[in-house]
Amino acid sequence: MSHPLVIAYHLVWTVYGSWLPNDPRGSGSRTVRFDPLADLGDIHLGRKRVQPPRREVREFYDHAADLLKHPVLDLDKAARAIVGAALGEVVAAERYTCYACAVMPDHVHLLVRKHRHTAEEMVTTLAAASRAGLVEAGCRDPAHPTWTAGVGWRGFLEHPEDVRRTIGYIERNPLSLRLPVQRWPFVVPYDDWPLHAGHSPNSPYVKRLRAAGRYP
Template identity: 30%
Template sequence: MPPSMAYFLTWTTHGTWLHGDERGSVDRHNRGVGTPTALPEAERARLERDRAAGPAVLLSDEARAIVERVICRHCEIRGWSLAACNVRTNHVHVVVGQCGEYLPEEVMSQFKAWSTRRLREAGLAGADARVWTEHGSTRWINDEESLGRAVDCVLNRQ
């Protein structure tokens, strides 16, 4: 398959948006394009909280700035085109293009790994603390209209 024009990546901080959450969530049964999110389910959310490895992570203003700098710098180093980035207290949105043969999961993993490293160096995350959820949302963008919508979502609808 040829490389995508861009990727729309979203991931959450650890423990802040669990399966069963009242806002809905994405799981293995509710993740395809056009499928509804998993419905809120109080018991499932409670079980997820009980199983969580460590406390929920909310990013401070300083941590948010570090994560944004890491993403920008990583794109510069890799030669990727950063179309939009928005680091929130409990999630991150990135629209990135020109990633060559890297799959969106690999791009997201690199952003998460380097961000975690820099947060630890700044003393904003413990050596063993989980900062991010295990996966995230990885959408392929294959046309200019979709790219424009994704950038608008990241920059203007948060």
């Protein structure tokens, strides 16, 4: 059976040192590349179904902080604003269509419509620009990596229902930390693309959806 075409990417990347490969909650990593961290625990690929207590996670990162090459620096309110502004500049320059964004103290969420750039290219560009913005503003030392190395976590969304569900998840993220709802000028309302009003019922996307039993 053919799978529906990807229509949007859920992009997530984390602050340096905030989600390590052997995090007790699980991670997307298969190896610990920095040997001193290996003794802190084994890798669990993927998020654990049963999550450890917060105390265990806190103790893990207390120990890790003494081993890391750089300090773990969360994004305060001012830094989050700088990151958001830098993301907006990239969205405008690359002509991305962004449906949701949340800049959290230790990670970033973006939901971006499919583009000629891959999800990995998007993360690389967005993370580099936001790091440069923080350095230029004097919020980060140029030698500090700011973000976790790599291209973060990418979710590949295939249906407008998936997009709407993910928009809600991203928008609720700040509320989980009792932070205000975030409104970014580069975020646009989702119009159900590519099942928007007037879409062709015979487009390649619709044909794939129909074959998968998800249309109409």
